[in-house]
Amino acid sequence: MSTLSFRNVWVEYGNQVVLERVNLEITSGTFLSIVGPSGAGKSTFLRLILGQERPSQGAVLLDGEPFPAEPGPDRGIVFQRYSVFPHLTVLGNVLLGYELAARPFTARLFGTARRQAVEKSRALIDAVGLGAHCDKYPSALSGGMQQRLAIAQALAKQPRVLLLDEPFGALDPGTRAQMHALIKPLWREHKMTIVMVTHDIKEAFGLATRLIALDRPRKDPQAPERFGARITYDLDLTRESPVPVLGFIRASAQAAQ
Amino acid sequence: MPRAMNVVPNRGSRLLLAFLPFLLIALIYVVGSAQRRADNPDDKLLPPVSEMVATSKRLATEPDRRSGDYVLWSDTAASLQRLALGLGISAVIGLVLGLAIGLLPIAGAGFGTLVAVLSMIPPMAVLPVLFIVFGLGELSKVVLIIIGVTPTLVRDLSLEVQNMPREQLIKAQTLGASTWQVAIRVVLPQIMPRLIQGLRLMIGPAFLFLISAEAIASDVGLGYRIFLVRRYLSMDVILPYVVWITLLAYIFDYALIWFGQRAFPWAYAGASR
Numbered sequence: 001m002s003t004l005s006f007r008n009v010w011v012e013y014g015n016q017v018v019l020e021r022v023n024l025e026i027t028s029g030t031f032l033s034i035v036g037p038s039g040a041g042k043s044t045f046l047r048l049i050l051g052q053e054r055p056s057q058g059a060v061l062l063d064g065e066p067f068p069a070e071p072g073p074d075r076g077i078v079f080q081r082y083s084v085f086p087h088l089t090v091l092g093n094v095l096l097g098y099e100l101a102a103r104p105f106t107a108r109l110f111g112t113a114r115r116q117a118v119e120k121s122r123a124l125i126d127a128v129g130l131g132a133h134c135d136k137y138p139s140a141l142s143g144g145m146q147q148r149l150a151i152a153q154a155l156a157k158q159p160r161v162l163l164l165d166e167p168f169g170a171l172d173p174g175t176r177a178q179m180h181a182l183i184k185p186l187w188r189e190h191k192m193t194i195v196m197v198t199h200d201i202k203e204a205f206g207l208a209t210r211l212i213a214l215d216r217p218r219k220d221p222q223a224p225e226r227f228g229a230r231i232t233y234d235l236d237l238t239r240e241s242p243v244p245v246l247g248f249i250r251a252s253a254q255a256a257q
Numbered sequence: 258m259p260r261a262m263n264v265v266p267n268r269g270s271r272l273l274l275a276f277l278p279f280l281l282i283a284l285i286y287v288v289g290s291a292q293r294r295a296d297n298p299d300d301k302l303l304p305p306v307s308e309m310v311a312t313s314k315r316l317a318t319e320p321d322r323r324s325g326d327y328v329l330w331s332d333t334a335a336s337l338q339r340l341a342l343g344l345g346i347s348a349v350i351g352l353v354l355g356l357a358i359g360l361l362p363i364a365g366a367g368f369g370t371l372v373a374v375l376s377m378i379p380p381m382a383v384l385p386v387l388f389i390v391f392g393l394g395e396l397s398k399v400v401l402i403i404i405g406v407t408p409t410l411v412r413d414l415s416l417e418v419q420n421m422p423r424e425q426l427i428k429a430q431t432l433g434a435s436t437w438q439v440a441i442r443v444v445l446p447q448i449m450p451r452l453i454q455g456l457r458l459m460i461g462p463a464f465l466f467l468i469s470a471e472a473i474a475s476d477v478g479l480g481y482r483i484f485l486v487r488r489y490l491s492m493d494v495i496l497p498y499v500v501w502i503t504l505l506a507y508i509f510d511y512a513l514i515w516f517g518q519r520a521f522p523w524a525y526a527g528a529s530r
Contacts, residue, residue: 052427073433082422085429087446087523096442097432107438137523150428157432 003027004049004161004193009058010228011044017228018044022058024212024231028160031187031194033204036214040229042197045214046163049195050075062160073101076154077163080170083150084138090149091134094121097156124152128182144175148182155190162187164196168203176200180207211235304493312493328482329501336479337505339395340467343402344459348452350403351410352445358411359418360444361436369415376408380466388474398470405466406459410452417451418444450524453517460506460513468502 004026011019018041026032034042047053048060051070059066062074071077084093098117099109109117125131128148130141138146147167154162164183168176184207187194198204204211213233220226266274290303316329357364358372384401391397421444429443471480479502486494518525 050427050431071427071430073431075431077428077431079424079428082424083428085425085443085447087521100429100432100434100438100442104435104438107434107442137526139523139526153428153432159431 003061003063004195005059005061005064006048007059007061009048009055009060011041011048011053012056012228016225019055019214020228020230022231024234026193026195026210028193029191031184031207031209032196033208033211034195034197034214035199035201035204035211036229036232040214040216042214043165046165046195046197049161050077050163073157074159075161075163076157076159077165078147078150078154078167080166084146084153086138089135089137090125090130090141091118091121093138093149094124094152094156097153101157121152121156124155125149127155127186128152142175144171144179147171147179151183151186155186158190159192161193161195164194164198166197166199169199176203183207205237209236209238211237301490301492304496309493309497312491313497316494316497326477331477332479332482333501333505335477336467336471339398339471339478340402340463342395342399343467344406344456344463346399347403347406347410347459347463348456350407351414351455352448352452354407354411355414356418356440356444356448359415360440365415372408372411372415376412378404380405381469384470384473393474398467398475401466401470402463406463409459409462410455413455414448414451417448421447446521450517450521453513453521457510457513460509464502464506 004024006022006024009019009022010017022045034045036042044053048055051067051072054069061067067074077083085096088096095109095114095117096107098120099107102109102113102117122131122134125134128151130145130148130152133141133145138149141149150167168179171179180203183194196204196208211233212231212235214229215232216227216229217232218227286303287306290305293300293303294305313329317327320326321328354368354372358368359365380401383404384397387397387400387404391400425443426439429439434442467478468480468483471478472484475481479498483495483498
Protein backbone atom coordinates (compact mmCIF):
# COMPACT_ATOMS: atom_id res chain seq x y z
CA MET A 1 0.00 0.00 0.00
CA SER A 2 1.35 3.40 -0.91
CA THR A 3 -0.33 6.56 0.14
CA LEU A 4 0.25 10.01 -1.27
CA SER A 5 -0.24 12.65 1.40
CA PHE A 6 -0.50 16.39 1.02
CA ARG A 7 -0.03 18.07 4.41
CA ASN A 8 -1.04 21.73 4.49
CA VAL A 9 0.65 22.41 1.13
CA TRP A 10 1.11 25.97 -0.14
CA VAL A 11 2.72 26.90 -3.44
CA GLU A 12 3.68 30.53 -3.94
CA TYR A 13 5.68 32.31 -6.63
CA GLY A 14 6.72 35.57 -5.01
CA ASN A 15 3.45 37.36 -4.25
CA GLN A 16 1.35 35.01 -6.32
CA VAL A 17 -0.32 32.24 -4.35
CA VAL A 18 -1.12 29.26 -6.58
CA LEU A 19 -2.23 26.63 -4.10
CA GLU A 20 -3.15 27.23 -0.48
CA ARG A 21 -3.86 24.90 2.42
CA VAL A 22 -4.15 21.70 0.41
CA ASN A 23 -4.70 18.64 2.59
CA LEU A 24 -5.27 15.34 0.86
CA GLU A 25 -4.69 11.63 1.37
CA ILE A 26 -4.68 9.51 -1.78
CA THR A 27 -4.74 5.81 -0.98
CA SER A 28 -3.08 3.26 -3.21
CA GLY A 29 -5.13 2.10 -6.16
CA THR A 30 -7.13 5.28 -6.43
CA PHE A 31 -7.98 6.70 -9.83
CA LEU A 32 -8.05 10.38 -9.00
CA SER A 33 -9.31 13.01 -11.42
CA ILE A 34 -8.47 16.64 -10.92
CA VAL A 35 -10.70 19.23 -12.55
CA GLY A 36 -10.86 22.98 -12.30
CA PRO A 37 -10.69 26.15 -14.38
CA SER A 38 -7.48 27.20 -16.13
CA GLY A 39 -4.95 28.70 -13.77
CA ALA A 40 -6.35 26.92 -10.73
CA GLY A 41 -3.11 25.07 -10.10
CA LYS A 42 -4.00 21.66 -11.56
CA SER A 43 -0.68 21.30 -13.31
CA THR A 44 1.16 22.67 -10.29
CA PHE A 45 -0.54 19.98 -8.23
CA LEU A 46 0.73 17.35 -10.66
CA ARG A 47 4.23 18.82 -10.70
CA LEU A 48 4.32 18.56 -6.90
CA ILE A 49 3.76 14.82 -7.12
CA LEU A 50 6.22 14.57 -10.01
CA GLY A 51 8.89 16.28 -7.92
CA GLN A 52 9.38 18.98 -10.52
CA GLU A 53 8.26 21.54 -7.97
CA ARG A 54 8.49 21.84 -4.18
CA PRO A 55 5.82 23.22 -1.87
CA SER A 56 6.62 26.60 -0.30
CA GLN A 57 5.04 25.34 2.92
CA GLY A 58 3.90 21.93 4.02
CA ALA A 59 4.96 18.58 2.65
CA VAL A 60 4.07 16.02 0.01
CA LEU A 61 4.75 12.51 1.27
CA LEU A 62 4.77 9.09 -0.37
CA ASP A 63 4.11 6.43 2.30
CA GLY A 64 4.89 8.98 4.98
CA GLU A 65 8.30 9.75 3.50
CA PRO A 66 9.18 12.91 1.60
CA PHE A 67 10.48 11.92 -1.84
CA PRO A 68 13.43 13.43 -3.70
CA ALA A 69 12.68 16.73 -5.40
CA GLU A 70 13.24 15.39 -8.90
CA PRO A 71 11.33 13.03 -11.16
CA GLY A 72 12.02 9.35 -10.53
CA PRO A 73 11.00 5.91 -11.77
CA ASP A 74 8.37 5.38 -9.03
CA ARG A 75 6.20 8.12 -10.57
CA GLY A 76 5.44 7.73 -14.28
CA ILE A 77 3.95 10.44 -16.43
CA VAL A 78 2.10 10.86 -19.70
CA PHE A 79 1.93 14.42 -20.99
CA GLN A 80 -0.50 15.83 -23.51
CA ARG A 81 2.31 16.04 -26.08
CA TYR A 82 6.04 15.29 -26.47
CA SER A 83 5.87 12.25 -24.20
CA VAL A 84 7.61 9.88 -26.60
CA PHE A 85 11.09 10.09 -28.04
CA PRO A 86 10.99 10.93 -31.76
CA HIS A 87 14.37 9.32 -32.47
CA LEU A 88 13.35 5.86 -31.27
CA THR A 89 10.95 3.37 -32.83
CA VAL A 90 7.89 2.21 -30.94
CA LEU A 91 9.82 -0.79 -29.67
CA GLY A 92 12.86 1.37 -28.87
CA ASN A 93 10.75 3.79 -26.86
CA VAL A 94 9.47 1.04 -24.57
CA LEU A 95 12.75 -0.83 -24.51
CA LEU A 96 14.56 2.30 -23.31
CA GLY A 97 13.09 1.95 -19.81
CA TYR A 98 14.62 -1.51 -19.41
CA GLU A 99 17.93 -0.48 -20.97
CA LEU A 100 18.31 2.50 -18.64
CA ALA A 101 17.75 0.34 -15.58
CA ALA A 102 20.07 -2.48 -16.62
CA ARG A 103 23.11 -0.59 -17.95
CA PRO A 104 24.00 2.60 -16.07
CA PHE A 105 26.88 3.48 -18.39
CA THR A 106 25.99 2.41 -21.94
CA ALA A 107 22.19 2.30 -21.47
CA ARG A 108 22.06 -0.37 -24.18
CA LEU A 109 21.27 -4.07 -23.99
CA PHE A 110 22.66 -6.83 -26.17
CA GLY A 111 22.18 -10.57 -26.59
CA THR A 112 20.00 -12.53 -24.18
CA ALA A 113 19.29 -9.60 -21.87
CA ARG A 114 18.06 -7.61 -24.85
CA ARG A 115 15.88 -10.46 -26.11
CA GLN A 116 14.20 -10.75 -22.72
CA ALA A 117 13.63 -7.00 -22.53
CA VAL A 118 12.27 -6.99 -26.09
CA GLU A 119 9.83 -9.73 -25.11
CA LYS A 120 8.57 -7.73 -22.13
CA SER A 121 8.34 -4.59 -24.27
CA ARG A 122 6.38 -6.37 -26.97
CA ALA A 123 3.91 -7.63 -24.39
CA LEU A 124 3.31 -4.05 -23.23
CA ILE A 125 3.06 -2.77 -26.80
CA ASP A 126 0.51 -5.48 -27.58
CA ALA A 127 -1.41 -4.55 -24.44
CA VAL A 128 -1.91 -0.99 -25.70
CA GLY A 129 -2.75 -2.24 -29.19
CA LEU A 130 0.34 -1.13 -31.09
CA GLY A 131 1.64 -4.63 -31.87
CA ALA A 132 1.57 -4.03 -35.62
CA HIS A 133 3.57 -0.81 -35.43
CA CYS A 134 6.66 -1.92 -33.49
CA ASP A 135 9.21 -0.63 -36.01
CA LYS A 136 7.61 2.72 -36.81
CA TYR A 137 8.90 6.03 -35.61
CA PRO A 138 6.50 8.22 -33.58
CA SER A 139 6.22 10.72 -36.45
CA ALA A 140 4.44 7.99 -38.42
CA LEU A 141 1.87 7.45 -35.64
CA SER A 142 -1.39 9.29 -35.05
CA GLY A 143 -1.88 11.36 -31.89
CA GLY A 144 -3.85 8.58 -30.21
CA MET A 145 -1.23 5.98 -31.06
CA GLN A 146 1.51 8.22 -29.66
CA GLN A 147 -0.40 8.48 -26.39
CA ARG A 148 -0.82 4.69 -26.31
CA LEU A 149 2.92 4.39 -26.76
CA ALA A 150 3.55 6.90 -23.96
CA ILE A 151 1.36 4.81 -21.66
CA ALA A 152 3.16 1.58 -22.57
CA GLN A 153 6.47 3.33 -21.99
CA ALA A 154 5.40 4.49 -18.52
CA LEU A 155 4.04 1.04 -17.61
CA ALA A 156 7.43 -0.54 -18.31
CA LYS A 157 8.75 0.95 -15.08
CA GLN A 158 5.74 -0.36 -13.10
CA PRO A 159 5.36 2.98 -11.35
CA ARG A 160 3.49 3.20 -8.08
CA VAL A 161 1.85 6.41 -9.24
CA LEU A 162 0.99 7.20 -12.85
CA LEU A 163 0.40 10.86 -13.60
CA LEU A 164 -1.68 11.86 -16.62
CA ASP A 165 -1.49 15.53 -17.61
CA GLU A 166 -4.49 16.10 -19.90
CA PRO A 167 -3.40 12.95 -21.74
CA PHE A 168 -6.38 12.81 -24.10
CA GLY A 169 -6.95 16.52 -24.51
CA ALA A 170 -5.57 16.71 -28.04
CA LEU A 171 -7.45 13.65 -29.36
CA ASP A 172 -10.67 13.49 -31.31
CA PRO A 173 -13.76 12.18 -29.47
CA GLY A 174 -13.65 8.71 -31.05
CA THR A 175 -10.00 8.15 -30.23
CA ARG A 176 -10.59 9.55 -26.77
CA ALA A 177 -13.28 6.96 -26.11
CA GLN A 178 -10.89 4.23 -27.23
CA MET A 179 -8.25 5.54 -24.84
CA HIS A 180 -10.77 5.51 -21.98
CA ALA A 181 -11.54 1.89 -22.75
CA LEU A 182 -7.80 1.18 -22.71
CA ILE A 183 -6.71 2.95 -19.54
CA LYS A 184 -9.30 1.53 -17.11
CA PRO A 185 -8.34 -2.18 -17.46
CA LEU A 186 -4.64 -1.27 -17.40
CA TRP A 187 -5.18 0.59 -14.16
CA ARG A 188 -6.94 -2.41 -12.59
CA GLU A 189 -4.38 -4.86 -13.90
CA HIS A 190 -1.28 -2.96 -12.73
CA LYS A 191 -2.88 -1.89 -9.41
CA MET A 192 -1.37 1.58 -9.55
CA THR A 193 -2.53 4.92 -8.35
CA ILE A 194 -3.50 7.19 -11.23
CA VAL A 195 -3.72 10.95 -10.89
CA MET A 196 -5.26 12.53 -13.98
CA VAL A 197 -5.63 16.22 -14.73
CA THR A 198 -8.35 16.90 -17.27
CA HIS A 199 -10.62 19.58 -18.66
CA ASP A 200 -13.20 17.04 -19.71
CA ILE A 201 -15.75 16.71 -16.89
CA LYS A 202 -17.35 13.64 -18.45
CA GLU A 203 -14.00 11.92 -18.65
CA ALA A 204 -13.21 12.90 -15.06
CA PHE A 205 -16.42 11.35 -13.73
CA GLY A 206 -16.40 8.39 -16.09
CA LEU A 207 -12.94 7.06 -15.30
CA ALA A 208 -12.11 8.06 -11.76
CA THR A 209 -12.89 6.54 -8.38
CA ARG A 210 -12.35 9.89 -6.76
CA LEU A 211 -12.58 13.42 -8.07
CA ILE A 212 -11.29 16.66 -6.67
CA ALA A 213 -12.01 20.11 -8.00
CA LEU A 214 -9.54 22.94 -7.54
CA ASP A 215 -10.74 26.52 -7.53
CA ARG A 216 -10.15 29.87 -5.91
CA PRO A 217 -12.96 30.34 -3.43
CA ARG A 218 -11.84 33.82 -2.40
CA LYS A 219 -11.30 36.46 -5.03
CA ASP A 220 -9.90 39.93 -4.61
CA PRO A 221 -10.60 41.87 -7.82
CA GLN A 222 -7.75 44.30 -7.03
CA ALA A 223 -5.20 41.52 -6.48
CA PRO A 224 -6.38 38.33 -8.17
CA GLU A 225 -3.15 36.56 -7.32
CA ARG A 226 -3.49 37.16 -3.58
CA PHE A 227 -5.55 34.05 -2.85
CA GLY A 228 -4.65 30.61 -4.09
CA ALA A 229 -6.73 27.67 -5.20
CA ARG A 230 -8.01 25.05 -2.77
CA ILE A 231 -9.80 21.77 -3.04
CA THR A 232 -13.42 22.88 -3.35
CA TYR A 233 -15.00 19.47 -4.02
CA ASP A 234 -13.77 16.03 -3.05
CA LEU A 235 -16.08 13.34 -4.35
CA ASP A 236 -15.91 9.58 -3.85
CA LEU A 237 -17.09 7.98 -7.07
CA THR A 238 -17.01 4.31 -6.09
CA ARG A 239 -20.32 2.54 -6.41
CA GLU A 240 -20.71 1.79 -2.71
CA SER A 241 -20.45 5.36 -1.54
CA PRO A 242 -23.23 7.90 -1.70
CA VAL A 243 -22.34 10.64 -4.12
CA PRO A 244 -24.99 13.30 -4.40
CA VAL A 245 -23.90 14.44 -7.86
CA LEU A 246 -24.01 10.98 -9.29
CA GLY A 247 -27.11 9.74 -7.48
CA PHE A 248 -28.51 8.45 -10.73
CA ILE A 249 -25.65 5.97 -11.12
CA ARG A 250 -26.44 4.50 -7.72
CA ALA A 251 -30.09 4.33 -8.56
CA SER A 252 -29.39 2.54 -11.82
CA ALA A 253 -27.05 0.15 -10.00
CA GLN A 254 -29.82 -0.67 -7.54
CA ALA A 255 -32.28 -1.12 -10.35
CA ALA A 256 -29.90 -3.61 -11.96
CA GLN A 257 -29.79 -5.66 -8.77
CA MET B 258 -3.91 32.39 -64.77
CA PRO B 259 -2.61 31.18 -61.40
CA ARG B 260 -0.50 33.40 -59.17
CA ALA B 261 3.23 33.19 -59.82
CA MET B 262 3.75 31.71 -56.34
CA ASN B 263 1.55 28.77 -57.28
CA VAL B 264 3.33 27.84 -60.52
CA VAL B 265 5.37 24.73 -59.76
CA PRO B 266 7.72 23.44 -62.49
CA ASN B 267 7.75 19.71 -63.16
CA ARG B 268 10.85 17.57 -62.89
CA GLY B 269 12.12 18.13 -66.41
CA SER B 270 11.72 21.88 -66.48
CA ARG B 271 13.11 22.09 -62.95
CA LEU B 272 16.33 20.43 -64.20
CA LEU B 273 16.43 22.71 -67.22
CA LEU B 274 15.90 25.81 -65.08
CA ALA B 275 18.69 24.70 -62.73
CA PHE B 276 21.04 24.13 -65.67
CA LEU B 277 20.23 27.30 -67.57
CA PRO B 278 22.08 29.86 -65.37
CA PHE B 279 25.25 27.73 -65.51
CA LEU B 280 25.02 27.57 -69.28
CA LEU B 281 24.52 31.32 -69.44
CA ILE B 282 27.58 32.02 -67.31
CA ALA B 283 29.69 29.65 -69.42
CA LEU B 284 28.45 31.32 -72.59
CA ILE B 285 29.28 34.81 -71.32
CA TYR B 286 32.74 33.60 -70.35
CA VAL B 287 33.46 31.97 -73.70
CA VAL B 288 32.31 35.01 -75.63
CA GLY B 289 34.26 37.38 -73.36
CA SER B 290 37.36 35.25 -73.58
CA ALA B 291 37.22 35.09 -77.39
CA GLN B 292 36.66 38.85 -77.56
CA ARG B 293 39.70 39.64 -75.41
CA ARG B 294 41.84 37.09 -77.25
CA ALA B 295 40.90 38.74 -80.54
CA ASP B 296 41.91 42.15 -79.20
CA ASN B 297 45.14 40.94 -77.59
CA PRO B 298 46.62 37.49 -78.35
CA ASP B 299 48.66 37.64 -75.10
CA ASP B 300 45.64 38.22 -72.85
CA LYS B 301 45.94 36.34 -69.53
CA LEU B 302 42.79 37.50 -67.77
CA LEU B 303 40.21 35.28 -69.45
CA PRO B 304 42.08 32.27 -70.87
CA PRO B 305 40.08 30.15 -73.35
CA VAL B 306 38.52 26.94 -72.02
CA SER B 307 40.88 24.81 -74.12
CA GLU B 308 43.86 26.36 -72.36
CA MET B 309 42.38 25.76 -68.92
CA VAL B 310 41.65 22.14 -69.79
CA ALA B 311 45.21 21.64 -70.96
CA THR B 312 46.64 23.20 -67.80
CA SER B 313 44.33 21.16 -65.56
CA LYS B 314 45.35 18.01 -67.39
CA ARG B 315 49.00 18.84 -66.89
CA LEU B 316 48.50 19.54 -63.17
CA ALA B 317 46.53 16.37 -62.65
CA THR B 318 48.44 13.84 -64.74
CA GLU B 319 52.05 15.00 -65.05
CA PRO B 320 54.46 15.04 -62.12
CA ASP B 321 55.85 18.43 -61.21
CA ARG B 322 59.33 18.88 -62.70
CA ARG B 323 60.91 20.03 -59.44
CA SER B 324 59.12 18.03 -56.69
CA GLY B 325 57.86 15.05 -58.70
CA ASP B 326 54.36 15.42 -57.19
CA TYR B 327 51.12 15.40 -59.10
CA VAL B 328 50.35 18.96 -58.06
CA LEU B 329 46.56 18.95 -58.18
CA TRP B 330 46.28 15.74 -56.17
CA SER B 331 48.92 16.59 -53.58
CA ASP B 332 47.29 20.02 -53.08
CA THR B 333 43.86 18.45 -52.77
CA ALA B 334 45.04 15.78 -50.33
CA ALA B 335 46.81 18.32 -48.10
CA SER B 336 43.85 20.69 -48.04
CA LEU B 337 41.25 18.00 -47.49
CA GLN B 338 43.25 16.53 -44.62
CA ARG B 339 43.36 19.92 -42.90
CA LEU B 340 39.70 20.51 -43.60
CA ALA B 341 38.63 17.09 -42.34
CA LEU B 342 40.72 17.39 -39.18
CA GLY B 343 39.45 20.89 -38.50
CA LEU B 344 35.78 20.10 -39.09
CA GLY B 345 35.99 16.73 -37.31
CA ILE B 346 37.57 18.15 -34.17
CA SER B 347 35.14 21.09 -34.24
CA ALA B 348 32.21 18.69 -34.48
CA VAL B 349 33.39 16.70 -31.45
CA ILE B 350 34.05 19.82 -29.35
CA GLY B 351 30.76 21.31 -30.51
CA LEU B 352 28.80 18.21 -29.52
CA VAL B 353 30.39 17.84 -26.09
CA LEU B 354 30.29 21.53 -25.13
CA GLY B 355 26.92 22.20 -26.75
CA LEU B 356 25.37 19.25 -24.96
CA ALA B 357 26.89 20.21 -21.61
CA ILE B 358 25.90 23.88 -21.89
CA GLY B 359 22.40 23.07 -23.06
CA LEU B 360 21.65 20.28 -20.61
CA LEU B 361 23.48 21.27 -17.43
CA PRO B 362 22.49 24.62 -15.91
CA ILE B 363 25.85 24.73 -14.10
CA ALA B 364 27.80 24.33 -17.35
CA GLY B 365 25.51 26.86 -19.03
CA ALA B 366 26.22 29.40 -16.31
CA GLY B 367 29.94 28.68 -16.43
CA PHE B 368 30.64 28.45 -20.15
CA GLY B 369 27.64 30.01 -21.86
CA THR B 370 28.83 33.60 -21.69
CA LEU B 371 32.43 32.62 -22.41
CA VAL B 372 31.42 30.87 -25.64
CA ALA B 373 29.20 33.80 -26.60
CA VAL B 374 32.15 36.20 -26.17
CA LEU B 375 34.70 33.88 -27.83
CA SER B 376 32.47 33.46 -30.86
CA MET B 377 32.77 37.21 -31.48
CA ILE B 378 36.56 37.07 -31.92
CA PRO B 379 37.32 37.39 -35.64
CA PRO B 380 39.36 34.21 -36.31
CA MET B 381 41.55 35.93 -38.92
CA ALA B 382 42.62 38.47 -36.29
CA VAL B 383 44.19 35.74 -34.17
CA LEU B 384 45.85 33.98 -37.11
CA PRO B 385 49.24 35.62 -36.38
CA VAL B 386 48.95 34.40 -32.80
CA LEU B 387 48.34 30.88 -34.10
CA PHE B 388 51.39 31.06 -36.39
CA ILE B 389 53.51 32.25 -33.47
CA VAL B 390 52.19 29.68 -30.99
CA PHE B 391 51.69 26.62 -33.21
CA GLY B 392 54.31 27.32 -35.87
CA LEU B 393 53.78 27.40 -39.60
CA GLY B 394 52.99 23.67 -39.92
CA GLU B 395 49.70 21.81 -40.22
CA LEU B 396 48.62 22.52 -36.67
CA SER B 397 48.06 26.26 -37.02
CA LYS B 398 45.84 25.78 -40.09
CA VAL B 399 43.73 23.13 -38.40
CA VAL B 400 43.45 25.28 -35.27
CA LEU B 401 42.29 28.26 -37.34
CA ILE B 402 39.42 26.19 -38.76
CA ILE B 403 38.55 24.96 -35.27
CA ILE B 404 38.54 28.48 -33.84
CA GLY B 405 36.41 29.72 -36.68
CA VAL B 406 33.86 26.93 -36.72
CA THR B 407 33.51 25.62 -33.16
CA PRO B 408 31.88 28.57 -31.34
CA THR B 409 29.04 28.70 -33.85
CA LEU B 410 28.49 24.95 -33.58
CA VAL B 411 28.55 25.09 -29.77
CA ARG B 412 26.03 27.90 -29.61
CA ASP B 413 23.76 26.32 -32.21
CA LEU B 414 23.79 22.90 -30.54
CA SER B 415 23.32 24.25 -27.02
CA LEU B 416 20.31 26.25 -28.23
CA GLU B 417 18.98 23.11 -29.88
CA VAL B 418 19.27 21.23 -26.59
CA GLN B 419 17.55 24.04 -24.71
CA ASN B 420 14.75 24.08 -27.27
CA MET B 421 13.99 20.41 -26.72
CA PRO B 422 10.59 19.96 -25.05
CA ARG B 423 11.03 19.85 -21.25
CA GLU B 424 8.50 17.02 -21.29
CA GLN B 425 11.00 14.69 -22.92
CA LEU B 426 13.70 15.30 -20.33
CA ILE B 427 11.19 14.77 -17.51
CA LYS B 428 9.80 11.66 -19.14
CA ALA B 429 13.33 10.25 -19.40
CA GLN B 430 13.86 10.89 -15.70
CA THR B 431 10.63 9.11 -14.82
CA LEU B 432 12.02 6.16 -16.79
CA GLY B 433 14.92 6.16 -14.36
CA ALA B 434 17.54 7.84 -16.52
CA SER B 435 20.58 9.49 -14.91
CA THR B 436 22.00 12.73 -16.29
CA TRP B 437 24.58 10.75 -18.27
CA GLN B 438 21.94 8.43 -19.67
CA VAL B 439 19.73 11.35 -20.67
CA ALA B 440 22.73 12.89 -22.40
CA ILE B 441 23.72 9.85 -24.45
CA ARG B 442 20.35 8.22 -25.13
CA VAL B 443 17.93 11.13 -25.37
CA VAL B 444 19.75 14.38 -26.14
CA LEU B 445 22.78 13.29 -28.17
CA PRO B 446 20.86 11.34 -30.84
CA GLN B 447 18.39 14.19 -31.19
CA ILE B 448 21.02 16.88 -31.80
CA MET B 449 22.94 14.84 -34.37
CA PRO B 450 20.73 15.98 -37.31
CA ARG B 451 21.31 19.56 -36.16
CA LEU B 452 25.07 18.93 -36.14
CA ILE B 453 24.85 17.71 -39.73
CA GLN B 454 23.02 20.91 -40.66
CA GLY B 455 25.56 23.00 -38.78
CA LEU B 456 28.45 21.30 -40.57
CA ARG B 457 26.76 21.88 -43.93
CA LEU B 458 26.55 25.58 -43.22
CA MET B 459 30.12 25.62 -41.91
CA ILE B 460 31.73 24.10 -45.02
CA GLY B 461 31.93 27.56 -46.57
CA PRO B 462 33.57 29.30 -43.59
CA ALA B 463 35.89 26.30 -43.08
CA PHE B 464 37.18 26.64 -46.66
CA LEU B 465 37.54 30.38 -46.15
CA PHE B 466 39.75 29.88 -43.09
CA LEU B 467 41.70 27.05 -44.74
CA ILE B 468 42.52 29.02 -47.88
CA SER B 469 43.41 32.13 -45.89
CA ALA B 470 45.86 30.20 -43.74
CA GLU B 471 47.31 28.40 -46.76
CA ALA B 472 47.68 31.66 -48.66
CA ILE B 473 49.76 33.19 -45.89
CA ALA B 474 52.08 30.36 -44.91
CA SER B 475 52.16 26.96 -46.55
CA ASP B 476 54.08 24.90 -49.12
CA VAL B 477 51.25 22.76 -50.41
CA GLY B 478 47.48 23.07 -50.62
CA LEU B 479 44.75 24.43 -52.85
CA GLY B 480 44.89 27.91 -51.34
CA TYR B 481 48.68 27.95 -51.50
CA ARG B 482 48.68 27.12 -55.22
CA ILE B 483 46.14 29.81 -56.07
CA PHE B 484 48.07 32.50 -54.27
CA LEU B 485 51.39 31.22 -55.67
CA VAL B 486 50.41 31.41 -59.33
CA ARG B 487 48.62 34.72 -58.76
CA ARG B 488 52.05 36.34 -59.16
CA TYR B 489 52.21 35.15 -62.79
CA LEU B 490 48.58 36.06 -63.48
CA SER B 491 48.01 32.37 -64.26
CA MET B 492 44.26 32.52 -64.57
CA ASP B 493 44.43 29.17 -66.37
CA VAL B 494 45.40 27.61 -63.01
CA ILE B 495 43.38 29.80 -60.67
CA LEU B 496 40.01 29.40 -62.38
CA PRO B 497 40.10 25.57 -62.57
CA TYR B 498 41.22 25.48 -58.93
CA VAL B 499 38.29 27.66 -57.90
CA VAL B 500 35.92 25.42 -59.82
CA TRP B 501 37.51 22.35 -58.22
CA ILE B 502 37.18 23.79 -54.68
CA THR B 503 33.56 24.71 -55.34
CA LEU B 504 32.86 21.24 -56.64
CA LEU B 505 34.48 19.64 -53.56
CA ALA B 506 32.43 21.82 -51.22
CA TYR B 507 29.26 20.96 -53.11
CA ILE B 508 30.04 17.26 -52.93
CA PHE B 509 30.60 17.49 -49.14
CA ASP B 510 27.32 19.28 -48.74
CA TYR B 511 25.54 16.60 -50.70
CA ALA B 512 27.34 13.81 -48.84
CA LEU B 513 26.26 15.29 -45.49
CA ILE B 514 22.61 15.42 -46.59
CA TRP B 515 22.86 11.85 -47.82
CA PHE B 516 24.48 10.67 -44.60
CA GLY B 517 21.96 12.53 -42.44
CA GLN B 518 19.01 11.00 -44.23
CA ARG B 519 20.44 7.49 -43.96
CA ALA B 520 21.60 7.76 -40.34
CA PHE B 521 18.68 9.72 -38.87
CA PRO B 522 15.63 8.82 -40.94
CA TRP B 523 13.27 9.91 -38.13
CA ALA B 524 14.53 13.50 -38.39
CA TYR B 525 13.66 13.77 -42.06
CA ALA B 526 10.27 12.08 -41.89
CA GLY B 527 7.69 14.40 -43.34
CA ALA B 528 10.30 16.74 -44.79
CA SER B 529 10.13 16.91 -48.54
CA ARG B 530 13.85 17.57 -48.93
